[in-house]
Amino acid sequence: QVQLVESGGGLVQAGGSLRLSCAASGFTFSSSAMGWFRQAPGKEREFLASIRWRDVTTYYATSVKGRFTISGDNAKSTLYLQMNSLKPEDTAVYYCAAALTSRTYYSRTYSTEGEYDYRGQGTQVTVSS
DSSP, X not given: OOEEEEEOOEEEETTOOEEXXXXXXXXXXXXXXXXXXXXXXXXXXXXEEEEETTTTEEEEOTTXXXXXXXXXXXXXXXXXXXXXXXXXXXXXXXXXXXXXXXXTGGGOOOOSGGGOSEEOOOEEEEEEO
């Protein structure tokens, strides 16, 4: 049974940092691709970053490139999102997602929700001005 459990969210002042974690279980972490999305009130879910573990290739949305870093610990089956220089507009519920390996694995950037098989419940991040 696949489980994705996010943690690390909270309230932070603008300019501050947070590191989100996503503890994964129930699938082969090192063969998967994983990503982070967020959804602000009244807005659609937005892609932030993804990583293909097999070749350790990362992709970022333009809105967060240079401020957010996706990484992980295979030994702990945990995905991270380091968020720096946070802005009030980063306030949202943040989700991690996992995609199992497939024939098209290496050709995908995993930047859309439809490419994922599982998603966590989310963790709230609030950035005050």
